[in-house]
Amino acid sequence: MKTTAATAIARVLPSRSSTAALERKLADLTKRRERFAREHAAAQRAYDEALGAQRQHMLEGDLDDARATARVDDAFAAAKVKRQALEDALRALAVAVEDTEHAIAEQRDRAERQRVATECEARAEAIEKAAAELQRTLVPVGEAYAALVRTIRQSGLGIGDFGLPVAPEHVALAILRPAIRPMAPGLIPDPVDFPGYPIDADSLAAARRLQAEALRAAGRAILAGEAPAVAPVAAVAIPIVPPPPTFPEVEVVLDRPISYTAVNGHTIQTPAGGVTIPEPVAEAAKAKGIGFDPGTNEAKAIVARLRSNPARFVGVLAPDRAREAETMWTNVGVSLYELAASTRGAA
Secondary structure, three states: OOOOHHHHHHHHOOOOOHHHHHHHHHHHHHHHHHHHHHHHHHHHHHHHHHHHHHHHHHHHHHOOOOOHHHHHHHHHHHHHHHHHHHHHHHHHHHHHHHHHHHHHHHHHHHHHHHHHHHHHHHHHHHHHHHHEEEEEEHHHHHHOOOOOOHHHHHHEEOHHHHHHHHOHHHHHHHHHHHHHHHOOOOOOOOOOOOOOOOOOOOHHOOOHHHOOOHHHHHHHHHHHHOOOOOOEOOOOOOOOOOOOOOOOOEEEOOOOOOEEEEOOEEEEEEEEEEEEEEEHHHHHHOOOOEEOOOHHHHHHHHHHHHHHHHHHHHOOHHHHHHHHHOOOEEEEEEEEEHHHHHHHOOO
C-alpha cells in the first residue's frame, strides 16, 4: 500500500483516543483535588479545635489527670496527621493536574500541527496534480506550435509588423500570444505597447494579419500584373546570440582599492574592505597579497584600519590630489571581457 506524506505525518502524531484518555484523567484528578480541598478545610477546622483544646487543658486542666492529657494530645496529633496527609495529597494532585494539563496542551498542539501539515500536503498534491494535467494537456499544444514554426519557415514571409524582418519563431509566438492571453489576463504583454498597435482577437486573426493577408495580396498583385511572378521571400531563421558567460561572485576583504575590466569592457573600481566581486578578480587579488578571505587575521586588521580611516581605503582624496588618486586603484590584471571572449571561442 502506498504511504502518503499525510499518512507518515499521522503515524508520528498522537491519536484522538490518547487525548481523550488524558482528558478523562484530568477530570478525575480535578474531582479528587476538589474533594480533598473540602476535606482539608474540615481537617483544618478539626486541627484548630484540637489545638485550642490542648492549650486550654494546659492552661486550665488537671495536669495530673493522665487520661485527660493523653486524650487531648492524641486528638491534636490525629488532627495534625490528618491535615498534613491532606496537604501532601493536595500538593501531589496539583503537580499531577499541571502535568496532565501540559500533556493535553502538547497533544492538542501536535494534533493541530497534524491538521495543518495534512492540509499543506493536500494543497501541495492538488497543485502537483493540476500542474501534471496542464503538462499533459500542453504536449499536443507544443507539437502544434512546433508545426506552426515549421510551416512559417517553409511557407511564410520573413517579415512581421511594420514590414520589419523577423524570425519564424517570433511570428509563431505572435500568433500564439492571443491564444494564451486569456489564461493570464494582464500578465502576458503584447510585443509593442503603444496606442494603435493591433491587438488580435485570436491566433487565426493574428496569422491572417501577419502572414496570410500579405501572401494573398502578393498573389493578387501577381495575377493583376502589378508585380513580377516571383514568390515572396520565405521566412529565415535569425541567429540568436547567446548571453555572455557569468562568473560566480565571492566575498573577499581588500587591503586597498582595486580595478578590473568587466564583461562589457568597462573598467570597474572597487573600494577596499569587505566586498563581493567576481571569483577571478578575487583570486587575482589574493595572488597579489591584497585580498584575503573574511574572518582571517589579515581581513580583521584591514577592517579595523578601515574603520579608523575610511577615506584612505575608499580612495577619496582632495581635488588637488586627483593625480595621486589614480595610483590608489591597483589594477589586478583581470579582464572578464577577454575571459568571456575566450569562453565563447572554446564553445
